[in-house]
Amino acid sequence: MNKTFDILIIGGGPAGLVSAVTANRYYPDKTIAVVRSIENGCVPCGIPYMFSSLNHPEENKMGIAPLEKIGAVVISGEARSINRQKKQVTLKDNSEIGYDKLILAVGSVPYIPPIAGMDKKGVYPVHKDMDYLIPAIDNVKKGKHVVVIGGGFIGVEFADEISQISGMKVTLVEMLDHLLANSFDPEFSKLAEEKLNSKKIRVATGTRVEEIIGNGTVEKVRLSSGEVIPADSIILGVGAVPNTSLAVSAGLDIGKGKGIWVDEYMRTVDPDIFAVGDCAGKRDFYTRKDAPVMLASTATAEARIAGANLYKLKVVRENKGTIAIYSTYVDGLVMGSAGLTETTAQKENFEIIIGAAEAIDKHPATLPRAHKIHMKLIFSKKSGIILGGQVAGGMCCGELINIIGMAIQQRVSYTELETLQMATHPFVTAAPTMYPIVKAAFDASGKMC
């Protein structure tokens, strides 16, 4: 196919999809094409749940219905190079596609740590490709011992989910002292660790995998303690790196955080080329440092900014930097984090005050299915502004963290949170006298005097 489109998007993941839909809304007269290298894409955050919670792994596929709905052209293929002078992208099959505006939404690639034996069969990095994942999952299910390397969100979710397969022994290996340590302070990490322990998952923190042992196929794993444990398969959940090869070879700048450098409107150094999602550089909301946040929700927010601003800067709200807002689910415990943790804030030398609270998510607390909520808010001591928050508890925590996220994005102070107006109802929230965000802000306020 040799053709030219007004708007060309490379990448068919959430960032590519939302870029296309947004561009179509703001510039309905422009032609749009999306190039995708993966024929059968999937919902990225749904991958762990293909093992057990979904009835069929196929239910996690991500279709292209939104692209069809807006009449975008979908091209199967992999981009090989960009000619910025000619404004043309060449695919691996040598076809050339012209563009007026180009959006790179090419994602990330799993980080492969330099561990001996990494090339053996049965070692699975997490590729977002159904044609890769479905046979991989089948193979994992055939074994009895799984080792998950990496105790971040992906590792924790895989370990929790795989442990639900009957007869399966799961070991989760994390080199830091606690799971989820980039997003949670130790007292919250411990809640997740306790949950996994209670499911007979072995949580090996402060531990590295030194060697993957086996004759062609993985059989065992040697830990830094010297211990050797059986492993029929290994899941690699140690992070990902921005996919920047296409951008680098086109002479685009790369930031210190190794993602494609973009300005506040997701423009690269070439004003006709935008980058969004995992492949694009990110900065922290408060420190402005490069931040390695790779999240579908961040990617889609960036895609909306890029899509709206392709031809004119219409949506003047800048990309403020990432607030690193996450939620996860560990055997019924919902955990959320946004902004800076206490650990990170101290490392960055912020002068802080902590507000903590516990509450029950229904009222009276005697109602059936009530859960305890743990909440922690971090404030700048002098300016009073919220810097971050963490929450753990029942299902309501999935949106409670988004209230904190909104507060961070609006730079709300503890006095505003202390006198917040909120809706409460016996079945769906904590009591108005105990509402955890208010209670935690009140706790912090007392320490400010």
Added chain:
Amino acid sequence: MNKTFDILIIGGGPAGLVSAVTANRYYPDKTIAVVRSIENGCVPCGIPYMFSSLNHPEENKMGIAPLEKIGAVVISGEARSINRQKKQVTLKDNSEIGYDKLILAVGSVPYIPPIAGMDKKGVYPVHKDMDYLIPAIDNVKKGKHVVVIGGGFIGVEFADEISQISGMKVTLVEMLDHLLANSFDPEFSKLAEEKLNSKKIRVATGTRVEEIIGNGTVEKVRLSSGEVIPADSIILGVGAVPNTSLAVSAGLDIGKGKGIWVDEYMRTVDPDIFAVGDCAGKRDFYTRKDAPVMLASTATAEARIAGANLYKLKVVRENKGTIAIYSTYVDGLVMGSAGLTETTAQKENFEIIIGAAEAIDKHPATLPRAHKIHMKLIFSKKSGIILGGQVAGGMCCGELINIIGMAIQQRVSYTELETLQMATHPFVTAAPTMYPIVKAAFDASGKMC
């Protein structure tokens, strides 16, 4: 008891309780006393759930543990008058209590509509008193036919809950065309109506109760249609009026909305007397008109403002006016509203744009126990600021409405919501590509061009 306290609080409901706790935090050296007229108080919003959802009605009691914890003196009694010159309150038993700062948290009294036969036995206004409620509930349960008058939050929740008692026939009578019409637009009210209908509750909207018929005890009810229906008991859920008699007789001003007039810091015209909660006047956040909002969550927010500002204006954030933020639960459907509805905004002559969205609260949508979310946001067309929002769906809606509430309180614009950063997770939120607040803002944005 003739004694003097630094801080005297009249009323032992949520507003009184939170006033005391806040005052103690900000002014730990001051003595605090709370006068309460109800020996066995209850959690106000839990009252409907005493019929069926709670194992025992007694589980809904509201204790005074927070008062004991801060060493406040709790006095049983009813205030009869205030002598502002002497700074003294006289109780019905003629004891006198002196104060330096006085907080009126005396709540509201149920509105009794002028319907013939209202004085018959078996007609139950909702008093927040366990010693009244427990025998009343026993009596209601003995009958087979209950008529609930008033289709606001209280009426809907009572009807839903009472219908769970085996063999009970419930009729809900509302004079307006739709249930919950003060807080929801018709398309949302209909969701609640459908739910109640599906439980065999008769929903009679556009209908009044003309007469309560019976020989001493209620037996039947005559509707405005002429129809006569059987009724063994009647629940009155037609609202409440601020309890202002004490304030009026002390010469304090009353506002146009009939609550005690207060300034932005909850001070009455007497700088040493504050009023909070249902008894205090409220203004709407956007229109500044008097607003008859009576909510425990509003009351506690006001209590926190008053408690902090008794001696010095410490918490400079004013009481911005009420955003009328509510949530309710109808047979598994959670509904929330905050700010202006489309109906109210049009009545107030705002030029508006509506953004609407539907989404599934898990992703992929094939996950078990996924529910549809309906979301509607109302924006000022020219200024782009959010004026209100409504949501209906599963449990997550309890906190989703509080995200909208935060957005209203921070006067966020549609472009900010369109590019919001939020945490998403398969089990606990909608997909990042479909997040309902973002999707509704995006819908509105398209209509702004």
